[in-house]
Amino acid sequence: MKKKRTGFLFYLFITAMLIVILFPFFWQFIASVKPPLELFGDRAFNFIPQHPTFDNYVRVFTERPFAIYLWNSLVVSIFTTLYCILIASFASYAIARLQFKGKTVILGLILAVSMFPQIATIAPIFLFMQEMNLTNSYLGLIIPYTTFALPLSVWNLTSFYRKIPADLEEAAKMDGANIMQTFWRVVFPLAVPGTFTTAILTFIAAWNEFLFALTINTDENMKTVPVGIALFQGQYTIPWGEIAAASVMVTIPLVVMVLIFQRRIIAGITAGAVKE
Amino acid sequence: MWRTWTQSEKRMGLILILPTLITILVIAIWPVLRSFWISLYDVELNNPAKTEIHHSYGIDMEKFVNIFPLLTKNLDESSAKADPQTKQQLEEIKRKAEQLKAVLDGNPQFSRQYKQVDDILFDGQSVPDDLKIFKLDKAQADKVTGEMKVIRQQLAEMTEAHQLTDNTLAGLSNGLTESLIQPNFVGLKYYEKLLTGGRLWASLTNTMIFTVVSVGLELVLGLMIALVVNRSFRGRGLVRAAVLIPWAIPTVISALMWKFMFDGQNGIMAKFFAQIGLVSDMGLLLTTKWGSMFAVIFADVWKTTPFMSLLLLAGLQMIPESLYEAAAVDGASKVQQFFRITLPQLKSTILVSLLFRTLDAFRVFDLVYVLTGGGPANSTETISIYAYKTMFAQMDFGRGSALSVIVFICVAIISMIFVKLLGSDLISDGQGK
Numbered sequence: 001m002k003k004k005r006t007g008f009l010f011y012l013f014i015t016a017m018l019i020v021i022l023f024p025f026f027w028q029f030i031a032s033v034k035p036p037l038e039l040f041g042d043r044a045f046n047f048i049p050q051h052p053t054f055d056n057y058v059r060v061f062t063e064r065p066f067a068i069y070l071w072n073s074l075v076v077s078i079f080t081t082l083y084c085i086l087i088a089s090f091a092s093y094a095i096a097r098l099q100f101k102g103k104t105v106i107l108g109l110i111l112a113v114s115m116f117p118q119i120a121t122i123a124p125i126f127l128f129m130q131e132m133n134l135t136n137s138y139l140g141l142i143i144p145y146t147t148f149a150l151p152l153s154v155w156n157l158t159s160f161y162r163k164i165p166a167d168l169e170e171a172a173k174m175d176g177a178n179i180m181q182t183f184w185r186v187v188f189p190l191a192v193p194g195t196f197t198t199a200i201l202t203f204i205a206a207w208n209e210f211l212f213a214l215t216i217n218t219d220e221n222m223k224t225v226p227v228g229i230a231l232f233q234g235q236y237t238i239p240w241g242e243i244a245a246a247s248v249m250v251t252i253p254l255v256v257m258v259l260i261f262q263r264r265i266i267a268g269i270t271a272g273a274v275k276e
Numbered sequence: 277m278w279r280t281w282t283q284s285e286k287r288m289g290l291i292l293i294l295p296t297l298i299t300i301l302v303i304a305i306w307p308v309l310r311s312f313w314i315s316l317y318d319v320e321l322n323n324p325a326k327t328e329i330h331h332s333y334g335i336d337m338e339k340f341v342n343i344f345p346l347l348t349k350n351l352d353e354s355s356a357k358a359d360p361q362t363k364q365q366l367e368e369i370k371r372k373a374e375q376l377k378a379v380l381d382g383n384p385q386f387s388r389q390y391k392q393v394d395d396i397l398f399d400g401q402s403v404p405d406d407l408k409i410f411k412l413d414k415a416q417a418d419k420v421t422g423e424m425k426v427i428r429q430q431l432a433e434m435t436e437a438h439q440l441t442d443n444t445l446a447g448l449s450n451g452l453t454e455s456l457i458q459p460n461f462v463g464l465k466y467y468e469k470l471l472t473g474g475r476l477w478a479s480l481t482n483t484m485i486f487t488v489v490s491v492g493l494e495l496v497l498g499l500m501i502a503l504v505v506n507r508s509f510r511g512r513g514l515v516r517a518a519v520l521i522p523w524a525i526p527t528v529i530s531a532l533m534w535k536f537m538f539d540g541q542n543g544i545m546a547k548f549f550a551q552i553g554l555v556s557d558m559g560l561l562l563t564t565k566w567g568s569m570f571a572v573i574f575a576d577v578w579k580t581t582p583f584m585s586l587l588l589l590a591g592l593q594m595i596p597e598s599l600y601e602a603a604a605v606d607g608a609s610k611v612q613q614f615f616r617i618t619l620p621q622l623k624s625t626i627l628v629s630l631l632f633r634t635l636d637a638f639r640v641f642d643l644v645y646v647l648t649g650g651g652p653a654n655s656t657e658t659i660s661i662y663a664y665k666t667m668f669a670q671m672d673f674g675r676g677s678a679l680s681v682i683v684f685i686c687v688a689i690i691s692m693i694f695v696k697l698l699g700s701d702l703i704s705d706g707q708g709k
Contacts, residue, residue: 013504014515021518021582024533027544031536044542091296100289106297113304115691117639119660120684123667123677124310125303147304154296179288208526210642215668226528230646240536247529254524262517269523269583270590 025251032056032244039240056245066246068221069228075138076213076224077206080145085199088153089191093183095154096161097169107158114151118211121147129216136219144212149202156201159271160194161187197264200257225250308684315467315678318460321671330457333417334409335380337393339455347448348373354445362439369427376423386410409457417456424453466678476682478654479662485569486644486658487637490576494633495626497577498584503618505585506592519582527579531646534575538562538647565655568648572656576643580636584629591625592618624698631694635687659683 031039033052043050060066094100095107125144126135134140164187172182188195213224223231229246232239258265313329320326325336348370355366381387389410396403412420428449435446470476505515522530537545540559550558560567595618603613619626641660644650650657650665657665660683667676 010504010509014509014511017501018515018518020578021522024530024537024578025521027537028533040542045544045547087295087299090292094289094292098285098289098292100286103289106293110296110300112691113300115635115687116304116308117635117660117680117683117687119639119641119663120311120680120687121304121307122664123314123673123680124307126667127314127673143303146299147307150296150299179284204524208528210526210528210645211664214645215664226526226642229532230528240542243532244536247532250529251521251525255521258520258524259517262513262520265520265524266516266586266590270587 028244028247028251031240032248034241036241040237056241057249060242060246060249064228064232064242065220065223066228066249069223069225072138072217072222073207073225076141076145077203079138079142080149080206081199081202083142084146084149084153084202085157085195088150088157088198089188089195090183091154092157092161093187093191095158096164097166097187098179110151110154114148114155116147118147122211122215125212126215134216136217136222138222140216141209141212141224144216145206145209148209149206152205153198153202156198156268156271157191157194160191160198163194164190193264197261197268200261200265201268204254204257311677311684312681314673315675315681316461316463317674318462319673319677321673323671325454325457326460330409330459331461332459333412333414334457335412335420336455336457337389337408337410338397338403339451340410341390341393341397343448343451343455344373344377347445347452350445350448354440358439362434365430365434365439369430372423372427376420376427379423380420417458421453421456424449424456428453460674462674466675467682470675470678470682475654475657475662476659476679479657479659480686482569482656483638483640483658483660486573486576486640486656487634490573490580491630491633491637493573493577494581494584495630497581498588498629499626501581501585502588502592503614506589516586519586521582522579523583523586527642528646530579531575531643534571534578535562535647538571562648563652565652568652568656572644572647575647576637576640579643580633584633587629588622588625591622594625595621627694627698631691631698634690634694638687638690639683659686 030047030049033054033056034043034049035051035053035055038044038046038049038051091110095103121144129135129140129143134143168186168190169182172186177185208226209224210226210230213227214230217223217227225246229243229250232243232246234242317329318326319329324339351366351370351373355363355370358366381390389407393403393407396407428446431440431446431449434440435443440446505512534545537543538561540546540562543558543561546555546558546561549555549561555561555567561571562568599617599621600613603617608616639660640658641664644656644658644661645664648656650661659679663676663679663683666672666679670676
């Protein structure tokens with residue numbers, strides 16, 4: 001790390017950057033505690049609400065099925081993550097450690113799939129789900145979510161597996177352990193931190209997905225959080241107060257997660273892009 | 277022991293990778309191929325005769341069995357209470373209908389299938405796939421279609437002339453015509469129409485403008501931030517966490533936040549931009565073409581620049597300090613150091629992040645869908661939005677699939693250009709180390 005003088009200008013730059021990044025969140029919070037009348041007209045630009053209220057937060061749960069959206073998103077994201085991490089762990093171990101034909105081709109294929117535009121797969125997937133009566137079900141989202149979650153998991157896990165020192169594996173081999181034993185007893189325990197990081201990234205990707213959720217689960221009781229909030233309808237105007245309250249509630253857990261796991265997350269998102 | 281390892285390694289490698297490979301083939305490769313397949317057919321989900329791919333002529337048995345008896349029954353009932361002239365006409369039509377059925381019944385297989393489907397429907401069960409359609413050859417199909425159209429025509433005319441009390445009969449004859457299935461293969465017609473029409477090129481242009489401008493800005497700003505932040509300072513962890521937040525939240529949420537702040541009447545950013553003179557009127561942001569394009573690009577830059585700067589920062593930290601020290605000894609200025617050391621060393625990181633960001637930007641959907649919906653007047657409609665609207669608003673899956681194949685081809689071209697630039701860096705499997 002370089003040691004440079006950290007002067008006034010530097011901190012000014014940092015402060016300006018933080019303001020640009022954080023202001024929308026701050027404004028969203030202010031909007032969420034304003035009563036409807038203060039969201040429009042002259043008072044729309046007030047930084048301090050005159051009559052702060054938590055009504056918007058209450059209404060999101062009492063007048064809208066926000067709790068159901070949260071539950072749906074949670075179920076879909078967790079199962080997508082579990083499935084992808086499980087099969088991606090095997091694949092990544094094989095790619096990183098074992099010698100077999102076609103390995104590079106397979107890795108290239110996985111990378112190519114991660115670049116597929118979702119819109120190119122949606123028509124057949126939608127028609128298939130409709131035929132199998134899987135629209136408006138959890139499985140109807142978990143299956144298509146693997147299109148982006150699986151390549152992401154494999155790509156990240158492979159780079160983590162490559163970093164694990166090979167010595168212990170060699171020792172296990174010498175002791176006569178077979179490949180699966182070596183994987184479960186020696187390699188996998190060492191890969192737990194990387195697996196965890198990958199799980200966080202996969203979870204976030206699944207949690208934030210929009211297009212599949214928008215088209216496949218249209219029933220009010222099966223919508224996920226992003227689709228639910230995006231389609232909040234008011235009687236006359238867009239219900240900005242409620243949208244803000246819902247957004248704040250979705251953002252807070254993500255902020256907490258980012259604060260706790262920032263090092264891991266950064267290691268994860270840079271793993272695929274930066275060569276050491 | 278060693279030999280068993282290397283032997284089983286090959287087998288185990290394939291076994292371990294199999295679940296991933298199958299999943300990817302089934303849910304990513306197959307759908308893309310299938311999209312291309314669908315794009316060659318006229319598939320429209322809101323047109324009952326075209327909800328799926330049909331290779332040959334045929335009769336939708338479920339529909340036919342449901343409608344035909346109703347039609348004859350209704351003809352009887354109507355003619356019973358009609359005036360003599362109408363009665364005669366209706367009886368004539370009924371004869372035609374029965375003749376039509378007789379022609380079809382001439383094939384014993386048809387009458388068998390008719391009976392089977394009738395029984396199944398009577399029991400209130402769903403018709404199995406193999407009984408759903410009765411195939412016809414073109415000559416038969418033409419004949420049946422001709423007769424059905426005559427019946428439909430006559431009934432429509434009679435309804436028009438108020439000879440019939442309501443349009444039940446006309447509706448039934450219409451339904452009967454719809455039970456006829458035609459092969460809906462159209463070949464490359466959609467591609468031809470799309471490529472010669474204006475909307476595809478307009479949406480492609482929008483997508484390109486969005487991609488080039490936002491990714492360009494993100495690269496420049498991201499590199500600036502990375503260069504400034506590449507040092508130790510107090511509060512570094514906090515800054516890193518803050519930078520991650522826009523990346524972590526759903527695009528939909530950030531799009532909604534900006535939509536609220538860009539609002540023409542109550543949006544604080546719209547007001548701010550108007551006050552500093554960036555736009556002449558705060559209402560222009562989401563109501564004009566360039567205002568909306570600016571809004572979409574601004575929101576994207578806000579959300580992804582931090583991510584870009586993190587990638588670039590990680591790349592910067594890989595550059596050995598000794599290179600700069602040597603350059604400083606040789607008397608190279610900071611600017612020279614940047615162009616001679618930093619940029620060349622950062623090349624592959626920049627290309628990889630550009631690749632990921634370009635592809636992401638090119639397939640942009642959520643942001644535009646929520647922030648502008650592609651409007652005003654399709655002026656921010658990207659290619660993904662166009663494809664989505666064609667498929668899920670117009671229910672035109674054939675044309676929509678052709679559009680999505682075009683998106684796929686564009687993405688493939690972009691990736692190939694980058695992969696060419698990157699060389700083998702992208703998929704090196706670490707064996708060289």
